[in-house]
């Protein structure tokens with residue numbers, strides 16, 4: 001049987017900012033149902049790559065395909081409405097709004113009915129649709145275990161919980177592909193474990209394909225099905241976590257392992 005087409009494919013993507021080559025000829029594909037991680041040292045091009053997928057950046061060369069459709073020229077909102085959701089490296093919540101409202105905003109943003117319908121709601125119409133949204137949002141709140149803070153202003157929550165709310169907002173639009181930019185950044189061990197569990201559940205129980213940037217190698221190796229390694233904007237490896245970890249090129253470039261030639265000579269006494 002022929003293999004199913006990938007949900008996401010990047011083909012020969014290059015991205016330049018003036019003289020800076022953020023990405024050079026990067027190709028990879030993500031299969032439906034996978035947790036796929038991009039790793040690499042600082043400045044390797046990970047965020048640039050994810051931005052080329054979300055539509056924030058347009059590649060200088062190459063193409064990005066989502067479910068077989070060329071989305072290279074589409075803007076971020078259009079891509080979001082096709083089924084690509086995302087979270088940000090830096091939190092992007094409305095601090096004064098409640099957790100519940102922050103998540104509702106996530107849904108409103110992509111509603112077919114749009115702004116006018118949203119306004120109608122506030123003046124008393126469209127409640128049925130709204131009730132359905134609320135039900136779905138409550139389901140997400142339960143799933144991410146943030147019931148106890150649903151009424152709290154998002155800005156008053158500890159960092160780990162805010163990250164979870166941000167994930168809830170991205171999940172609220174039910175994307176088929178979710179882009180997570182450093183979901184564990186700044187978290188303590190317990191928060192990381194919780195977040196890792198949520199990502200795995202999103203993937204396994206909610207059927208979301210995940211494309212993730214993460215620096216925490218333990219988490220990456222634990223939960224990813226496949227990993228791509230970028231270094232200086234180029235793809236230097238891709239495969240299952242254990243293959244990638246064993247790759248000598250990766251060990252040298254990323255994990256900082258010196259190869260034999262560069263080992264300091266033993267001191268002769």
Ligand SMILES: Nc1ncnc2c1ncn2[C@@H]1O[C@H](COP(=O)(O)OP(=O)(O)OP(=O)(O)O)[C@@H](O)[C@H]1O
Nearest residue numbers: 017020021022040041042043044045046047048049
């Ligand atoms: N908007 C921009 N304007 C100019 N240069 C940029 C821009 N965005 C990224 N770059 C450059 O592109 C290169 C790749 O950056 P990018 O942020 O994609 O790397 P990264 O792997 O995500 O790094 P980090 O792990 O530190 O987040 C870097 O040299 C960076 O300075």
